[in-house]
Amino acid sequence: MSDIKTLAMECRLAAQTLAQLDGAAKQALLAAMAQALEDDADDILAANARDLDAAREKGVGSAMLDRLALDPKRLRGVADALREVAALPDPVGQVTRDDLRPNGIRVQKVRVPLGVIAMIYEARPNVTADAAALCIKAGNGVILRGGSEAIHSNTAIARALRRALEAHGVPAAALTLVEDLRRETMLELLQLNEIIDLAIPRGGEGLIRFVAEHARVPVIKHYKGVCHLFVDDSADPELALRLLIDGKVSRPAACNSLETLLVHEAVAADFLPRAAQALRERGVELRGDEASRRIVPDMAPATDADFAAEYLDLVIAVRVVPDLGAAIAHIRHYGSDHTEVIATGNDAHAERFVQALRSAVVMVNASSRFSDGGELGLGAEIGISTTRLHAYGPMGLEALTVERFVVRGEGQTRNLP
């Protein structure tokens, strides 16, 4: 058996122990994992310094260095995030259906862990702790395959977390960090469909496409967010402006940031100049279609590629549309099914917008920034699924479980006389 298959098998076996833990035991375990991170702070920060040195030597850009960097405050933040996960309600054992059938059998659907989850991710070392905590809270074994830039940090973090697992009677293999980062080893991991129940890739589009293309295990993709704001003719312009600025300016690199502004032609002449001014004051570049450039002439022209772009930057594409139907058609054509927002004062328009779009999250008069597990009340999120199966949109703990049937009877049979 190959090394990676052996590791995965050991993780699966260890996950059986995790799956049997009750909520209190998992809460104590996660608190201990948080404590272990703080106990090992010196080691983890030293390992992180090695990663940062290597990255600087390779000439890595400053945004990437920032994502990679840990300091005492950030590490405390990671530990505190684990304590928050510890305190969340346990999804395992939740009864989602309870039905007494006419023949007297009692049919329940009950949440159980998925089994073994493989996380494939890039630079941020905090994902190592966050993802592990969520998978373990939901009773799953977790195989972590991070990026090479963070290998020393990830190894030090995993070492601390595994010590906490062992101290709580769970084999350390329940949290397995893949240290062999060769591409062929990842490919082999993605073929282990008898062992791994789900792969979650998080990172750039290239990574996600690679995983989706080569995996034989089920994959939940976290693709790009080409999020839209449609300003309806009945919208309160002040409200629309606030949604626009909140959705574009703060953290433009997040996947729930707005990438395209669609404006109803009846309000465009009033709204667009105000929007352009407010955005430009905040450093945002606008790229518009012909109709919007007739209103704000000094906008750069938007191409077809602009309307499909996930800028993740202080840039926004702008289009004037004749009506709600045209806005819906635009989003269906160019959108990525992530998050869409309508600003409207018309309930019928709001309902039509919600019904006509198949996106994971649809907002009526609320900011796209709420497309986030914590904001939606899920407690924490392991990612935002753009795969239209199992989970769609922000994924919390429930999305790391599956419902199965438990039936209790007194000897009922079906076909006996």
Next chain:
Amino acid sequence: MSDIKTLAMECRLAAQTLAQLDGAAKQALLAAMAQALEDDADDILAANARDLDAAREKGVGSAMLDRLALDPKRLRGVADALREVAALPDPVGQVTRDDLRPNGIRVQKVRVPLGVIAMIYEARPNVTADAAALCIKAGNGVILRGGSEAIHSNTAIARALRRALEAHGVPAAALTLVEDLRRETMLELLQLNEIIDLAIPRGGEGLIRFVAEHARVPVIKHYKGVCHLFVDDSADPELALRLLIDGKVSRPAACNSLETLLVHEAVAADFLPRAAQALRERGVELRGDEASRRIVPDMAPATDADFAAEYLDLVIAVRVVPDLGAAIAHIRHYGSDHTEVIATGNDAHAERFVQALRSAVVMVNASSRFSDGGELGLGAEIGISTTRLHAYGPMGLEALTVERFVVRGEGQTRNLP
């Protein structure tokens, strides 16, 4: 664009119309589909006769011929099944979470259709109508790729159903039967991950493995059922015997039939001779391990392969185990995660059995035959998932939908001052 990709694109486009229909419209549509089958009965039965002739010429076995054959009564049964689906509650639009957040936004999770579902199946022509009805009731487009043996029957059935769709304003492409049955065309279909949201293969293990191996679209597998009955030392022997006979004798070819009997050693000497006699009276062959053959010496010896076998026939493997833990270990090792049954009078043992097993359906003192969508209260089933994601166990209409987020606010923002 290839022919199959064009067909799939047209199905996806047509599915948008289906997704917008309300419950009453879909109910009327499904009733019309049932009626169309009865209106076209002569055509469908003539087409079926052609399939049967061709199958007989090819020397197809009688079991297969029986699965393929339609007659007026069976066709009425298919139409009636569609009427039952018509009457089921509409899963689309169901609100599964409704949460007012502290900032005043209202967060709902709402069921929406998956999108486009590809059914890949073998001989039975009734699947063409059943699967189409369930997919359409849940608002999905459906691409049907049946077996070559049933191609004339399937074509005639699809023609009738598509006429009903068009009469109700839904493009016929929403129900697309693939008439090009070349393997390379199926392979191409399974690569269309931008168009098809889910593939469900139903049939022999070979077909399912082929689909799972080659698909880039998500697949929910319906693998084999190696179902177990464990007779605990505290079991009522009469009750256990009834579960055994119900689970083995009637319809042995169904995936919820028992394949292995595990008996606690404390009751084996009493239970096994009675079980052997009752099963043999009903034509069942027993294959036992050493310990069981010491009690019932004229059993054939069971090999390791017997304990992993899905016989789908009047054969059962038998093993005596020292305790509940050994039964659980056996099922974990040999089982297929489909359906397991415990006969017990001990509540603690029942709970331990339920908790320790990860199978899709676990029964306490109830027959494995209830592992069926109708019996579990799902109304109808499109299959029994052994994939531990999205749906696990019998899949009803809800499993053909996904939950997405709808958020309503009054202009709430997240990061604005």
